[in-house]
Amino acid sequence: MFKFKNTNKKDLSIYIHIPFCESRCYYCDFYSSIINEENTIKYFENLQKEILIYSDFLKDKNIKSIFIGGGTPSSVNSKYIKNILKTLKEITNIDINTEITIEVNPNSINEEKLIDYLDSGINRFSMGAQSFNDNILKSIGRVHKKDDIIKAINLFHKYNIENFSFDLMLALPYQKFEDIEESINMIDVLKPAHISYYSLIIEENTLMEKLYENKKSIFADESEDRKMYHYVVNNLEKLGYHQYEISNFAKKDFVSIHNKRYWTLDNYIGFGPSAHSNIDNIRSFNHNNLNDYSNDIEKNKLPILDFEELSKVDRINEFSIMGLRMNTGIDINLANKRFNINFLEYYKKEIEKNINNNLISIQDNFIHLTEKGRDLSNTVEVDFIRLKE
Numbered sequence: 242m243f244k245f246k247n248t249n250k251k252d253l254s255i256y257i258h259i260p261f262c263e264s265r266c267y268y269c270d271f272y273s274s275i276i277n278e279e280n281t282i283k284y285f286e287n288l289q290k291e292i293l294i295y296s297d298f299l300k301d302k303n304i305k306s307i308f309i310g311g312g313t314p315s316s317v318n319s320k321y322i323k324n325i326l327k328t329l330k331e332i333t334n335i336d337i338n339t340e341i342t343i344e345v346n347p348n349s350i351n352e353e354k355l356i357d358y359l360d361s362g363i364n365r366f367s368m369g370a371q372s373f374n375d376n377i378l379k380s381i382g383r384v385h386k387k388d389d390i391i392k393a394i395n396l397f398h399k400y401n402i403e404n405f406s407f408d409l410m411l412a413l414p415y416q417k418f419e420d421i422e423e424s425i426n427m428i429d430v431l432k433p434a435h436i437s438y439y440s441l442i443i444e445e446n447t448l449m450e451k452l453y454e455n456k457k458s459i460f461a462d463e464s465e466d467r468k469m470y471h472y473v474v475n476n477l478e479k480l481g482y483h484q485y486e487i488s489n490f491a492k493k494d495f496v497s498i499h500n501k502r503y504w505t506l507d508n509y510i511g512f513g514p515s516a517h518s519n520i521d522n523i524r525s526f527n528h529n530n531l532n533d534y535s536n537d538i539e540k541n542k543l544p545i546l547d548f549e550e551l552s553k554v555d556r557i558n559e560f561s562i563m564g565l566r567m568n569t570g571i572d573i574n575l576a577n578k579r580f581n582i583n584f585l586e587y588y589k590k591e592i593e594k595n596i597n598n599n600l601i602s603i604q605d606n607f608i609h610l611t612e613k614g615r616d617l618s619n620t621v622e623v624d625f626i627r628l629k630e
């Protein structure tokens with residue numbers, strides 16, 4: 242039986258999942274359902290209850306970051322978001338330095354919502370742009386157009402919002418090199434502070450998987466995908482975006498605090514269906530559907546489906562993989578101290594093999610992926626995963 246333990250660590254991040262979208266994009270397997278007002282009202286009542294169950298746990302914590310993600314948080318009336326943040330402010334310690342991000346879609350953000358977001362202390366916006374080509378947007382099931390992105394960003398500029406990020410994707414069906422060039426041009430014009438640029442992953446049981454099975458030729462192959470990725474990395478660097486992780490780029494001072502805390506395995510708590518928590522190496526996973534989640538909350542139970550305690554081997558695995566994905570690399574001294582091991586001995590064989598294959602390098606006690614390693618990061622990561630002892 243799962244029991245939520247308190248922790249001496251005061252710094253905490255919070256993730257809040259909003260499980261609604263206006264429609265389902267063909268590539269996506271994040272948990273969400275199509276929005277309707279009745280479900281929304283009930284959901285926010287339950288979300289509020291879930292947060293209040295954790296009041297005691299939250300009261301002495303310093304909240305470093307809050308991420309309101311989804312689903313599409315901007316698809317719901319902004320009064321719900323406002324109320325949730327108000328509740329959190331009443332029961333825990335949120336201040337001007339807390340990074341508070343909300344994911345917004347270009348078609349569902351408007352001035353009224355934006356004013357509410359700013360009033361409730363939201364200070365970072367992550368916009369799902371995906372592409373600036375209307376035909377491609379349509380072919381992946383997005384309900385917005387290029388013009389909607391531009392309008393939304395003009396609204397940000399009107400309110401002097403500098404701290405906004407774009408989610409963009411490459412290797413989409415029908416996507417040509419010129420589309421990537423166009424996205425880079427639009428970045429230069431619209432000037433986001435941060436960019437997440439993802440290669441399409443074909444997820445199981447999505448419409449995209451069916452499309453891929455039936456029409457492989459409209460998808461970029463591995464070498465085209467890598468060409469697009471290199472073009473993105475090189476050109477973002479030229480525009481002043483520093484790459485800090487395989488898919489993430491930021492202007493100076495705009496690295497996402499929330500992302501970094503995830504990747505350095507710091508404590509976070511997640512609310513809502515499908516949200517995860519990581520408190521002192523205990524991972525817990527909420528139910529990943531609204532019904533089971535609501536049923537538990539209505540019985541005053543934690544809506545937790547499962548949990549696991551990370552063993553030392555699990556933690557070393559994760560520390561190494563996250564380190565490899567970040568441009569700073571694996572901090573060997575920190576690993577030695579944190580896990581009481583000799584990291585270079587522990588992974589002697591794997592490190593030698595990957596150095597010989599020119600996939601990683603060691604500099605100043607940090608292990609980095611080389612450029613070739615970044616293209617083959619999955620194979621390097623697999624080498625750093627040890628099975629449980």
Ligand SMILES: C[S@@+](CC[C@H](N)C(=O)[O-])C[C@H]1O[C@@H](n2cnc3c(N)ncnc32)[C@H](O)[C@@H]1O
Nearest residue numbers: 268269271311312313344369408439440441442
């Ligand atoms: C939680 S999702 C969606 C946020 C928001 N609802 C939206 O659509 O703009 C965050 C980002 O993950 C990326 N993403 C989702 N599914 C993906 C996939 N199958 N392959 C690559 N990137 C994906 C998209 O760029 C998306 O914006």
Ligand code: SF4
Nearest residue numbers: 262265266269311312
């Ligand atoms: S990408 Fe965003 S809008 Fe599209 S289905 Fe996924 S969560 Fe919803």
